[in-house]
Amino acid sequence: MGLIVVLLFAWMLVIAFLAFLACTFEDLESDIGSQSNPNSQVQLAAQIGQVNRFFNKAISGEPLSNAMYCATAGTIAWLLLLKLEPLVPGEEWKAAVLAIPIGVAVAAAINIIFSMTAHCGRTAAQKRFEQPIYLDVLYGHLLPIATHAFMTTFFITCIAYIQCNLGTLSGNPALNHPFALPLLGFIWGITVGAIGSSTGDVHYGAEREFQDRPFGEGKRVVYHGKITRYADCGVRTQKDIAGFCAKFGGPITGMTFGLIILFENWRSLVGMQLGGYLPNLSASAGNSSVTWAIVMGLIIVITLAVVNYVFVRWVRKKCGPFVGV
Amino acid sequence: MTVTPAVVEEEPTKKGLSFKLPLDETEMGLVAGIVAAIVVVFTGLPAVIKGIALILAFLWGMDSVRKTSKYGLGTGVPSIGVLATGFGVVGALVGLALAKYGGIDGVAYPAVLIGVILMGVIGLVSGILSNNEKVIAMKIPRLERAMMELGMAGTLIILLECSIVTGSLNFDAVVNQVMNTGLIAFMFIFTCFGLLHPYNACLGPDENRERTRMVAVEIAGLICAFLGFAMIILSSFSWELGSIVSVTISSPWKLWNGVSLLIFGVAVWAYFFRMFIKACMDEAYETVGTGMIKTIE
Numbered sequence: 001m002g003l004i005v006v007l008l009f010a011w012m013l014v015i016a017f018l019a020f021l022a023c024t025f026e027d028l029e030s031d032i033g034s035q036s037n038p039n040s041q042v043q044l045a046a047q048i049g050q051v052n053r054f055f056n057k058a059i060s061g062e063p064l065s066n067a068m069y070c071a072t073a074g075t076i077a078w079l080l081l082l083k084l085e086p087l088v089p090g091e092e093w094k095a096a097v098l099a100i101p102i103g104v105a106v107a108a109a110i111n112i113i114f115s116m117t118a119h120c121g122r123t124a125a126q127k128r129f130e131q132p133i134y135l136d137v138l139y140g141h142l143l144p145i146a147t148h149a150f151m152t153t154f155f156i157t158c159i160a161y162i163q164c165n166l167g168t169l170s171g172n173p174a175l176n177h178p179f180a181l182p183l184l185g186f187i188w189g190i191t192v193g194a195i196g197s198s199t200g201d202v203h204y205g206a207e208r209e210f211q212d213r214p215f216g217e218g219k220r221v222v223y224h225g226k227i228t229r230y231a232d233c234g235v236r237t238q239k240d241i242a243g244f245c246a247k248f249g250g251p252i253t254g255m256t257f258g259l260i261i262l263f264e265n266w267r268s269l270v271g272m273q274l275g276g277y278l279p280n281l282s283a284s285a286g287n288s289s290v291t292w293a294i295v296m297g298l299i300i301v302i303t304l305a306v307v308n309y310v311f312v313r314w315v316r317k318k319c320g321p322f323v324g325v
Numbered sequence: 326m327t328v329t330p331a332v333v334e335e336e337p338t339k340k341g342l343s344f345k346l347p348l349d350e351t352e353m354g355l356v357a358g359i360v361a362a363i364v365v366v367f368t369g370l371p372a373v374i375k376g377i378a379l380i381l382a383f384l385w386g387m388d389s390v391r392k393t394s395k396y397g398l399g400t401g402v403p404s405i406g407v408l409a410t411g412f413g414v415v416g417a418l419v420g421l422a423l424a425k426y427g428g429i430d431g432v433a434y435p436a437v438l439i440g441v442i443l444m445g446v447i448g449l450v451s452g453i454l455s456n457n458e459k460v461i462a463m464k465i466p467r468l469e470r471a472m473m474e475l476g477m478a479g480t481l482i483i484l485l486e487c488s489i490v491t492g493s494l495n496f497d498a499v500v501n502q503v504m505n506t507g508l509i510a511f512m513f514i515f516t517c518f519g520l521l522h523p524y525n526a527c528l529g530p531d532e533n534r535e536r537t538r539m540v541a542v543e544i545a546g547l548i549c550a551f552l553g554f555a556m557i558i559l560s561s562f563s564w565e566l567g568s569i570v571s572v573t574i575s576s577p578w579k580l581w582n583g584v585s586l587l588i589f590g591v592a593v594w595a596y597f598f599r600m601f602i603k604a605c606m607d608e609a610y611e612t613v614g615t616g617m618i619k620t621i622e
Contacts, residue, residue: 043529050618051618051619052618053618058525058527058528059518059522059525060402060403060406060517060518060521060522061403064403064407064517064518065513067514068514068515068517070512071510071511071514071515072514072551073513073589074507074510074511075507075508075510075511075551075555076554078506078507079554079555079558079559080558082558083558083561083612084557110547113547113598114518114522114526116602117522117526117540117543117598117601117602118522118525118526120601120602120605120606120609121526121527121528121532121536121537121540121601121605122526122527122528122529123605123609124527124529124531124536124604124605124606124608124609125527125528125529125532126529126530126531126610127514127531127608127609127610128530128531128610129530129610130610131609131610132609132610132612132613132616133605133606133609133611133612133613134609134614134615134616135612135613135614135615136614136615137615179507180505180506180507181507182506182507182508182510182511183507183509183510185508185510186507186510186511186513186514229618235617235618261614278375286595310420315578
């Protein structure tokens, strides 16, 4: 196995690790701001008389908002790279070290702007439910949100940058990704948001609020909005929830995303290696180069399905039947 | 994500057009549509003028998103914004493909408006289909008109943004400088947010149109600032050579265009952001430094 192939696999593992970190922070960011699905609890709470001290960060769903941060960071970083790379010929990484954090910082600033407008606008529109704007809640949550978003966007932009230059980094520039940095940031942002929303939201309310309910009971309407009221000690804000979710919900979300990235890249790289198409992927390889990758993908999917089936059976047997079935 | 407001109040409707400030929805649509269409056709105009037209187009788009979503779409607000942008990208591509007919290269491209009209027709048809008893039967009042306006506003916005960055609406130039560079991703997502965020951020029973409009202008200002920054960087980029021309700036006009647009965008953003936050704090039930929550039960 040549050095190029080993380097390709190494970079793939780096990307999977960065994806793990990115999605962990993404989930925590959305928990602090109560974005996406949990936001309905915050929105509803005031309407049914439960005035709360929660941050109402209604910036659309997580996929879109993360796509926005990552596309912004990618665009700014890419524009700066255009300017900076010619200044350090032969040592382009120096330009990246400067350009990526600046682009990500701009994205974090955008996040603060949108969070402020969303919280103030939504709260002002709940005037008749007597929900005041608490200034300490507003200012106290902005920095935690921005720092978590900074981490997410930073890792995603790094992944996009590595992908853009994957071939150059491993020694064969022909293997560089054909998409530009902003486009890759956009696609990755949508993906990280989608995983953070689908996996992470479950652990926001279900874990925190409904621990004492029977297994699998689901969420009754009676309990709506109660999540926003009291914590173990004092009035609850989202900082409690972030601390709680950082122990399980965030890492589990990160693991989901990391595994998706790992399996996805693993199957294509291993498949291409088995087919003998690495390190020089010739243009004439055509469709046959992906056949092995598809076979690998099918094997992975079938294995996961079987493992999942066995696991769910075991859980149901151990924890008893679902309530209401 | 969000819950539908329990009460939807209808605004009192005026009879006829008066063109008194602030403009109502129909007048806003007319003014924005005409101004934006004229600015789109003449691509040689300074970027700041295009920025003003962009703000008007965003106000129009925001109004139509609001019109569509007001009838109890809670979670649907972001989707309507994305739908408008999707309309916009398709319409812009159609317009750009036809731009070479009947235009003067680098000065005026009247044929791009065909894309705008086409998207208006498609929006109208999809609105009629959604409301039709026999097809989907959603029965949302005024959906037909709102969908038509969404398509037209979205297309005008995307075309204006392309025209700001490239300085022309030549198909090859736009594909080279907007699509291949990935700037289209940035434009797409920010146009989405410019359309969906105003109403989404202000959603609630006590939402009012004046506040919502401030957010639209503010986000349009942000977009102008970013596009200005992109123009400054790209003004020294030679597309033929595919690299930065480090010694001479290839187009000083584009550089000054970029700088003026950046300053304009930041000024607009700062003014309207401050205005919006102030308006929210004044109009909220109460703005307090800190406090306990009301105990119930």
